[in-house]
């Protein structure tokens with residue numbers, strides 16, 4: 001049997017808190033800095049804020065291990081010192097933690113080209129609903145021993161376990177340049193898909209305010225030689241990620257995940273992820289299977305088939321048999 | 329038998345194999361040291377037949393061992409005496425190719441290489457390229473989360489699959505898609521080794537073929553210097569498309585086999601491929617050559633054209649069969665370690681090789697720390713397979729002890745069940761068993777594979793306490 005793991009005091013206190021919650025039949029809401037979830041007075045709160053810092057980081061291994069409450073801004077700064085970055089470019093809602101970002105499965109504009117958050121997850125340490133401290137995956141890029149629990153829990157929104165530590169693959173910081181070209185939405189959707197099928201090293205492609213915007217990484221042919229293309233500042237991607245448009249009070253923001261070549265959808269105000277994501281502003285819910293209401297907190301879609309719902313509920317029972325963790 | 333009769337109602341005679349002779353090719357996968365004759369082999373031609381077979385097996389409580397091409401190296405599709413092998417080789421259609429969206433939808437029995445061949449005219453390819461790609465199936469790739477030479481840059485199977493359809497023992501279909509919200513069931517299915525569902529349809533991401541590729545070959549006087557050079561390359565912000573290392577024995581064997589001009593006096597050889605746009609490749613190849621020279625390479629060669637590039641890879645790609653010519657049998661390990669531990673672990677493996685009196689060849693994916701020590705042995709010599717397995721077990725333990733894992737890409741199957749006890753504690757194993765039960769409450773899907781029983785691990789623990797004296801020696805052990 002493997003050796004016993006080092007458990008720090010905070011982890012031990014959380015294990016006790018969760019065990020006690022079971023005795024008291026108290027529900028626990030996990031949060032970081034509350035950048036994405038609303039506070040719920042009816043639940044006991046467990047915050048990872050302050051549980052922060054780099055556990056280990058060897059740039060040559062392309063892996064960083066961090067505590068879940070580490071702020072994205074800090075994580076990015078540490079990586080930048082070694083000319084590295086997070087390949088999934090997570091949106092920062094202000095003090096967002098890596099744990100909350102993991103729990104909500106948030107990825108930025110590079111997703112179609114470099115992968116989503118879960119693609120970079122290598123391992124997690126977590127506390128389950130019985131207050132047990134567990135370890136899944138590790139710090140290896142390749143690891144197929146046991147089910148891939150650390151990737152499966154991406155998107156679990158604090159409903160199955162308290163993730164305390166994460167190991168993530170990192171990538172070299174690349175020199176990138178951004179460009180824009182005026183055109184119609186449908187022309188842009190076609191063009192971004194076509195370009196993604198060429199050897200041009202794209203790292204982002206979107207359509208916003210009448211313009212096709214794209215970013216290219218590393219050495220590449222000068223784009224401004226193309227008719228109508230101008231270079232723009234890279235910070236456009238930070239302005240679009242997170243996407244927080246000003247909308248009239250009665251209009252809601254919807255996030256639609258679609259096939260990248262789907263033609264323009266009504267009321268779209270931005271196309272992201274090389275066509276795979278559409279931001280729609282409308283009063284009513286757009287009629288599309290992968291539509292999410294996008295607010296300060298994220299409403300789940302609740303449109304699983306009975307079998308998939310059964311699987312998800314069953315898995316929740318495996319990790320949290322007494323339903324200690326609050327559901328979103 | 330009742331179950332056979334029931335299966336005869338849904339499968340034609342040529343799709344239901346029951347004789348010894350017909351079943352023989354299905355008795356093992358590529359880990360041929362383990363064999364078992366199944367009750368029967370079902371070879372459905374469509375998804376409806378797959379569902380029918382599963383429902384019948386559930387009704388008669390007969391285990392189902394799903395099989396793709398049987399190239400697995402861990403005994404994942406090893407039959408059970410009282411079980412049915414569900415072979416998916418007839419589900420071999422490419423259902424859709426959308427070059428603009430850069431996706432292909434395929435049935436599970438489609439062979440890996442066939443996908444890249446089918447989309448080549450569009451300038452696209454399917455990136456994960458296991459060495460077995462001419463034979464292995466996409467379904468098997470998903471079930472094992474297979475990797476290949478190019479996965480350091482382009483990812484494993486899990487990174488290149490965007491949607492799958494599975495069927496459970498009730499014959500119910502479920503789709504797991506990257507667009508789903510909530511927990512990531514698509515990720516969970518990758519590497520689930522046939523225990524959670526039968527994968528019947530897969531949507532694959534296709535990538536544009538890189539405009540250019542160049543390989544840098546570097547020869548070293550010591551294994552340690554070569555291992556450190558791997559770290560130097562990655563540290564400098566270059567992610568090679570492939571970064572493979574060979575030791576002296578492998579170099580010699582590969583050169584004897586492929587005659588590509590490898591320096592046979594070298595202690596270690598590194599092959600580093602960079603790909604991308606013409607501009608980027610020029611920059612990167614030069615940088616790699618410089619870094620490797622600084623890291624102590626005494627000889628550097630850059631491929632000057634496509635023919636040279638392919639020639640330099642030819643030796644590496646044939647290394648396994650090449651090594652095989654020097655030994656009646658070989659046993660391929662699959663541990664993964666932090667790259668910084670490469671030199672140390674290779675040294676320790678050499679010591680173990682002396683201890684067990686068995687030769688080892690090392691040829692492996694250095695870039696992602698994935699070792700493939702090939703232990704050379706002779707299965708006809710009494711006891712030598714057992715010695716080999718003991719040696720292999722120690723290598724895996726070594727990998728875990730330096731912070732690595734027992735399997736990088738081949739899976740646990742039946743082969744690494746004991747090693748799993750070394751890697752995981754009881755509560756994690758309980759979670760794994762819990763996950764299995766949620767997906768398969770009948771316990772009939774590939775039972776006994778991938779996750780060891782707690783009982784087994786407890787016994788192994790016992791075994792250690794008693795200094796190698798086996799508890800319950802009459803009990804069967806894999």
Ligand SMILES: Cc1cc2nc3c(=O)[nH]c(=O)nc-3n(C[C@H](O)[C@H](O)[C@H](O)COP(=O)(O)OP(=O)(O)OC[C@H]3O[C@@H](n4cnc5c(N)ncnc54)[C@H](O)[C@@H]3O)c2cc1C
Nearest residue numbers: 396397398399400404458459465467468471474475522527
């Ligand atoms: C010479 C050689 C070289 C190899 N090189 C590599 C390499 O470079 N990288 C690598 O990763 N692997 C490699 N392998 C291992 C092997 O090829 C892979 O594991 C491959 O993915 C197995 O595919 P298969 O179709 O042969 O699966 P099988 O061996 O038939 O099955 C493997 C496992 O998957 C399950 N399974 C198969 N199909 C399905 C399905 N449709 N639904 C659910 N479960 C299913 C089976 O039950 C079993 O547990 C190599 C093997 C050989 C013999």
